[in-house]
Amino acid sequence: MSILVIAEHDNAALKAATLNTVAAAAKIGGEIHVLVAGAGCAAAAQAAAQLAGVAKVKCADAAHYAEQTAENLAALVVANAAGYSHILAPATTFGKNLLPRVAALLDVAQISEICGVESPDTFVRPIYAGNALATVKSADAVKVITVRTTAFDAVGEGGAAAVEPIAAGPDLGLTQLVGRELTKSERPELGAAKVIVSGGRGLASGENYHALLEPLADKLNAALGASRAAVDAGFVPNDYQVGQTGKVVAPQLYLAIGISGAIQHLAGMKDSKVIVAINKDPDAPIFQVADYGLVGDLFQLVPELTAAL
């Protein structure tokens, strides 16, 4: 059995989600290879070679992998799929965009967002926004899987795998990048942060969101998150969203501020180790999952909390 993990990276370094995906591969068992496809991605390939448990890194370096488009990457993965029993990618927007395309080209099912490994062909995955967990068995020769990163502890370093250059596939030329607007932040990545300060509709405006939550996040070295309501209202950009259809997070400490706790939001954060909720409504559903609840006016309580830390 051997497993191919598709690395998510920015050419210079691996994204944290890749480390969790390698951990899921290790749980399945077998020889682990990592595919790094990019443009000028030697540094990312080197980083992959140093991960614990990785036996080989395959590196496809070509200009037409710069934008990481699903069309070109899927063709490359399929061309290199022979001999692998499993193909894994993180269940991030990168992996979710790419892997179903790979699965369909291989004529196999995809098992989305696994949170547990029962055996090499049987996996646990959340359905209905995490309100149920399904155990599914695959009858396909190749198991194509995306991995819920919060369910697997990141692997460390300690590997010394060889990096093998592989031939790039063709440039299909189906899509063209027009532009990107990426959120620039000095803060930890939301998906990998140990502490997350998350705000909702209760903050009432984007100005309040930043004025109240940033000083708190600074004190805690936290990432900033948000509920769908806060994103829809334009307080913060879409990449802040935590929930069923946004990011799934499981930090050591999650502070939900002015978030009522819709089921879709809980789906994205209820595996956090410790949850704190600050909300003026004592009956808000968020208090049903919070370890520590503080009922009151967030405009008074949040600055108080920031000052007390």
Place this chain on the structure above:
Amino acid sequence: MVSEREEETNVKILVPVKRVIDYNVKVRVKADQSGVELASVKMAMNPFDEIAVEEAVRLKEAGVATEVVAVSCGATASQEQLRTALALGADRAILVEAQLNEGELQSLAVAKLLKAVCEKEQPQLVILGKQAIDDDANQTGQMLAALMGWPQATFASKVVVADGKATVTREIDGGLETLALKLPAIVTTDLRLNEPRYATLPNIMKAKKKPLDTLKPAELGVDVAPRLTTLKVVEPAKRQAGVKVADVAELVAKLKNEAKVI
């Protein structure tokens, strides 16, 4: 030579929709762990598919699209969701009737059925919801794109169709990305693409008269046998509600001394 204007107005849009448990229903796992309770539960169109229908109808209203065809793969009762799509502005509907048990009509099979429908209908654009809120798979659009050999833009928050191209802004983990796709192409919708309208009573009445054709997987030559078997479905471990603290000082003390997270 075809003028640009003519090319633009020749865009036919296919919108697949799925019948799922209504988004407001609290899902209950069956006692025998075979699945979730579906008997006498309110069903509705998958919310992301409503956004897809809305986007297609807006493109038609803007004069970009000529026809919007809704399609659903699944049980006979999916006709209800197709009627909803027609009431929201789709011109006609196709039901690919596959009577399988819950969870047995899987994304790959649906993508193959949709491929067969695409070959018959020759749409320029297929707009799908990015995921269904029942199985949360997030696969069908990407799989259809692969099977057709078409470009894809998933998780769309803005779609502009002009000059034989779709320019799509996507919500990605780091922010936003805009791609230009040659038509025909696949787009999957994210939450902020639009706010779907409500169907008005006159439009619900009109929708009853719009054409709804029924096809069978066998007629389309598609094998819909499931590849994944669900062994069991259980409720996740319940998180216990904790305590309410009196003030900030008590909260900080608890986080330091009890939870030891700060």
